[in-house]
Amino acid sequence: MSEPLTTGGDATGTDTEGGDVTGTDAADRHAALADRAAELDAADKLAAVRDRFVLDGTVYLDGNSLGALSTGVLPRLTEVVGREWGELRIRSWEESGWWTAPERIGDRIAPLVGAAPGQVVVGDSTSVNVFKALVAAVRMAPEGRDEILVDAATFPTDGYIAQSAARLTGRTVRAVPAAEIAAEAGATTAVALVNHVDYRTGRLHDLRGITAALHQAGALAVWDLCHSAGALPVSLDADAVDLAVGCTYKYLNGGPGAPAYLYVRQELQPRFDSPLPGWNSHADPFSMAAGYEAADGAARGRVGTPEILSLLALDAALDVWDGVAVPDVREKSLGLTDYFLECVAALVPAGRLESVTPRAHAERGSQVSLRCADAGAVMRELTARGVVGDYRRPDVLRFGFTPLYTRYADALRAARVLATVLEGTA
Structure with a gap:
């Protein structure tokens, strides 16, 4: 309005x-x-x-x-490119901590979204993480739930991804104004995808209230935090959010195309069934096993080789939050x-x-x-x-x-x- x-x-x-x-x-x-x-x-x-x-x-x-x-990004990237890549080369996966960067940097973002350690993993784009979260949520929802609710004013990509997730899982999508999702959620609702802040108007939606209403209806909540994390308090753990995604190049200042993050509430991690299983989320990545066995914890949200340069630029950018x-x-x-x-x-x-x-x-x-x-x-x-x-x-x-x-x-x-x-x- x-x-x-x-x-x-x-x-x-x-x-x-x-x-x-x-x-x-x-x-x-x-x-x-x-x-x-x-x-x-x-x-x-x-x-x-x-x-x-x-x-x-x-x-x-x-x-x-x-x-x-x-100010800290350029010196850090110079070090990463010149020494870690230029001199240490493949050794940097272990010696420079490249391998654990997705979880380590996720734990740095966690306090900014009200999450305890071990629930946020960084990597891939927001769109890819929305897809993972939605499909996994549908797979965790009670049987017989055939509807995905989507914020009617959502950023278009979220809507596109929801339609794709619905086709993949045999569900349907219904667009509902964010303020009406709490009332519209019912016995057929598997999950709702909601934007915390509307990208066009700047309207802040009721994360706590909508999440509680979805849970009351037996559905799961997936939140898009792209326009809120780093600008205002978010309380994912306290508000019992199931899954959340967000980009890092807006208020977190991670740089153009910086990798996004995925939050999976700790209690749901054993049931998180990613539609994009990759060797990086395997329980034993270097076994190169033909069969897939998911890793424990937030690492289940990983897919392929981490995007190290952009990850470490983000890591340096997060230093501005000290204090x-x-x-x-x-x-x-x-x-x-x-x-x-x-x-x-x-x-x-x-x-x-x-x-x-x-x-x-x-x-x-x-x-x-x-x-x-x-x-x-x-x-x-x-x-x-x-x-x-x-x-x-x-x-x-x-x-x-x-x-x-x-x-x-x-x-x-x-x-x-x-x-x-x-x-x-x-």
């Missing part, structure tokens, strides 16, 4: 209630917003973390698509998005934008999505002026706020440039 932006006046000095304000009033408004940004940045608990990233003068608000490069508390990240995320919406309402010409991101904190991820005519052209102009977000056709501007490196001053600058661009296209 779209929400109008409540404004106190536009950037040209016309009050939204129809009265005129003076240029002095507009200047005072700008000054007040700048003072608040300075105060908020000065009080920011995460301000020093920004120095752990490679940044420039650009206001980068697209971390919900690709996170910024951290960072996820609740502080969430507090700043909500502060940034609140402040950005306030600035947009105060500065952007009235009637030009409509928010599709919920105002309620309990329903908001870490992005602001604004409906705008000619959104593609507007975003291209913003990018040309040093404010980088993205848009989703036909008319949604998306601004992702990564609390580890985004400042309140960045939010203000983005709103000011957006106002200027929209004034020029009036």
Whole structure:
């Protein structure tokens, strides 16, 4: 649902209630917003973390698509390529710990998604892990359950994968709005695939409540965490989530195409029957046995040879989380998005934008999505002026706020440039 932006006046000095304000009033408004940004940045608990990233003068608000490069990645990759690959070569599988990287790095991600060690494995793409999770969930579901529920507003690939999983397992797929999945789950439901945060609108869904309702109906829950992990608290263990997947190149800053992760709740691991068994998930990989015997634990989620360079780049990127508390990240995320919406309402010409991101904190991820005519052209102009977000056709501007490196001053600058661009296209 779209929400109008409540404004106190536009950037040209016309009050939204129809009265005129003076240029002095507009200047005072700008000054007040700048003072608040300075105060908020000065009080920011995460301000020093920004120095752990490679940044420039650009206001980068697209971390919900690709996170910024951290300063530790290039030195680490130089070491991996030059010494571990270049000198140690095959010895690095054991001597440099390459073989255990999927589980070791999974254990580093685990605290960011509220999981105990031994339940997260890193490797393959999000799409591949969604496929593993869905098919395995169907295989674990009680007999006679022939339906897979899918978040109707899901990222398209999740829907494609669900259809493929249904064909493979003889089930059917039914698309349901995420908010209605709890009520729609019933005796025929095997599993539901739900996005924690809607990629288009930034709406945060009720992971705990939906999971509990699915379990009450005797079904399993698979969650897509791509737009939440690293931006807000996730409690997979506490909320008894069955399986979850997520990418690492957004708020976890792992780099373009960085490997995804798969969470399998510990109690379900002995029953996790992957549709993609590979030698890397075999109980005795180097036996080269003709018959497959699954490994114990999260390693069942592995398939083939790990993608070492990208895995170790991710490993280095995760160093930025040292000493960072996820609740502080969430507090700043909500502060940034609140402040950005306030600035947009105060500065952007009235009637030009409509928010599709919920105002309620309990329903908001870490992005602001604004409906705008000619959104593609507007975003291209913003990018040309040093404010980088993205848009989703036909008319949604998306601004992702990564609390580890985004400042309140960045939010203000983005709103000011957006106002200027929209004034020029009036």
